[in-house]
Amino acid sequence: MKVIIINGPNLNLLGKRETNIYGDLSFQEFFENLQLKNKSIALSYYQTNIEGELIDKLQEVGYSYDGIILNAAAYTHTSVGIADAVAAITTPVIEVHISNTYSRESFRHVSYIAPNARGVIAGFGLQSYELALQSFKK
Numbered sequence: 353m354k355v356i357i358i359n360g361p362n363l364n365l366l367g368k369r370e371t372n373i374y375g376d377l378s379f380q381e382f383f384e385n386l387q388l389k390n391k392s393i394a395l396s397y398y399q400t401n402i403e404g405e406l407i408d409k410l411q412e413v414g415y416s417y418d419g420i421i422l423n424a425a426a427y428t429h430t431s432v433g434i435a436d437a438v439a440a441i442t443t444p445v446i447e448v449h450i451s452n453t454y455s456r457e458s459f460r461h462v463s464y465i466a467p468n469a470r471g472v473i474a475g476f477g478l479q480s481y482e483l484a485l486q487s488f489k490k
């Protein structure tokens with residue numbers, strides 16, 4: 353089974369960025385551990401701060417992978433382009449957020465991605481990714 357985690361802008365700063373909200377673990381450390389715990393899954397990871405690169409990656413993997421775990425970060429709340437890419441591809445997408453976006457500012461309550469996602473997981477810290485991965489397991 354091939355699953356990819358795709359992270360959007362500023363998530364390269366995990367561990368350094370607003371640690372009261374996002375925690376103090378770097379994504380690399382978390383990801384390596386997740387891979388070790390899920391050896392039967394071909395799990396890969398991609399991060400970019402650039403909207404168009406997120407769209408390119410969704411198009412690249414979106415017809416052949418078994419699952420996409422997408423944290424589009426701030427673009428979740430703004431990007432029609434990413435929403436259209438999620439609608440276009442056939443691989444199921446799970447939208448994840450580290451924080452509970454519904455307990456934060458009202459602009460974070462809107463998701464352009466959710467209508468075309470298989471599901472949404474928010475508010476469980478980095479465990480949100482783990483829960484999403486769990487849901488892809490048969």
Ligand code: DQA
Nearest residue numbers: 423425426449450451453460
């Ligand atoms: C986030 C929530 C977004 O609102 C924010 O812009 C992020 C991270 C999260 O994982 O909690 O950058 O997607």
